Amino acid sequence: MSTAEIQFEQTVVPKVVPQTSQFKAFLSGGFGGVAAVLVGHPFDLAKVRIQTSANGTYNGTLDVFKKTIKADGFRGLYRGMAAPIVGVTPIFAVSFWAYDLGKKLVLSVPGRTSNELSLVDFAVAGFFSAGPTTLLMSPSERIKVLLQTQGTGAAKLYNGPIDVVRALYKEGGLASIFRGTGATMLRDGPGSAAYFVAYEAIKRSMIPEGKTAADLGVLPVLFAGGMAGVAMWTIAIPPDVLKSRLQSAPAGTYSGIGDVLRVLLKTEGPQALFKGLGPAMLRAFPANAACFLGVEYSLRAMNALW
Numbered sequence: 001m002s003t004a005e006i007q008f009e010q011t012v013v014p015k016v017v018p019q020t021s022q023f024k025a026f027l028s029g030g031f032g033g034v035a036a037v038l039v040g041h042p043f044d045l046a047k048v049r050i051q052t053s054a055n056g057t058y059n060g061t062l063d064v065f066k067k068t069i070k071a072d073g074f075r076g077l078y079r080g081m082a083a084p085i086v087g088v089t090p091i092f093a094v095s096f097w098a099y100d101l102g103k104k105l106v107l108s109v110p111g112r113t114s115n116e117l118s119l120v121d122f123a124v125a126g127f128f129s130a131g132p133t134t135l136l137m138s139p140s141e142r143i144k145v146l147l148q149t150q151g152t153g154a155a156k157l158y159n160g161p162i163d164v165v166r167a168l169y170k171e172g173g174l175a176s177i178f179r180g181t182g183a184t185m186l187r188d189g190p191g192s193a194a195y196f197v198a199y200e201a202i203k204r205s206m207i208p209e210g211k212t213a214a215d216l217g218v219l220p221v222l223f224a225g226g227m228a229g230v231a232m233w234t235i236a237i238p239p240d241v242l243k244s245r246l247q248s249a250p251a252g253t254y255s256g257i258g259d260v261l262r263v264l265l266k267t268e269g270p271q272a273l274f275k276g277l278g279p280a281m282l283r284a285f286p287a288n289a290a291c292f293l294g295v296e297y298s299l300r301a302m303n304a305l306w
């Protein structure tokens with residue numbers, strides 16, 4: 001490498017090559033996951049209550065909030081939050097770690113000349129991040145979907161996440177626990193690409209002349225993070241519907257995700273592919289704004305400490 005190239009690396013590279021350590025990326029993702037659950041849980045609770053209650057019980061998300069606060073106080077909005085905190089935190093930690101790894105792998109492709117990551121590179125790294133994340137996401141979603149869609153009272157099938165795992169293992173071993181892995185990848189591959197590209201593109205567009213991403217304040221980070229969530233869920237709902245149906249159906253109902261799609265189109269039409277779009281979108285902005293705030297600021301704190 002020539003002296004000029006070494007100087008170029010020392011002066012330009014720190015701005016464009018991700019310098020984050022893998023460990024810090026993992027921890028910051030975990031902080032982001034906790035923040036996403038703290039902000040997103042009431043919306044998730046509203047979505048599940050609307051989806052599972054008799055018609056007319058609730059008149060939208062705000063109505064669920066009002067009735068829940070009236071019946072159980074503000075804490076009622078956070079009922080059942082322990083399970084998502086335990087499940088979602090490692091998923092986000094792995095997602096942000098794998099995204100960081102993806103960016104580093106993209107930069108190390110033999111023959112690559114540019115040290116600057118393009119939007120396509122962010123998309124590739126985002127898509128890549130869904131691979132390792134899906135290994136945790138798929139069983140966790142299978143458990144969540146079964147708990148959220150089971151009946152109450154006598155129709156209640158499971159007493160909690162451990163009980164679901166036990167029952168699934170008895171029914172069909174690991175294959176049953178991991179049912180829906182392909183569908184999860186179908187949702188989260190393109191979804192994570194859109195998620196991270198939107199975040200990086202919006203963040204870049206808000207950096208003032210002569211400054212870096214590290215100079216961005218709370219509001220731009222919140223906005224870019226919120227829009228990342230919106231970008232992801234704009235394309236993720238159809239595969240999410242297929243995934244939820246595949247994961248919640250009794251064993252033997254479907255032969256695979258293609259079969260779920262065929263039955264859905266035949267019996268309900270293509271509009272059924274967009275069920276749940278409203279509550280998912282209502283949650284997407286605030287939950288992911290909080291997530292990226294948690295990620296960015298925990299990373300800045302860690303970088304200041306060591």
Ligand SMILES: CC(=O)O[C@H](CC(=O)[O-])C[N+](C)(C)C
Nearest residue numbers: 092095188192195229284288
């Ligand atoms: C399904 C999911 O967890 O998506 C995350 C965004 C959200 O709304 O929770 C993004 N990511 C898959 C990258 C963790």
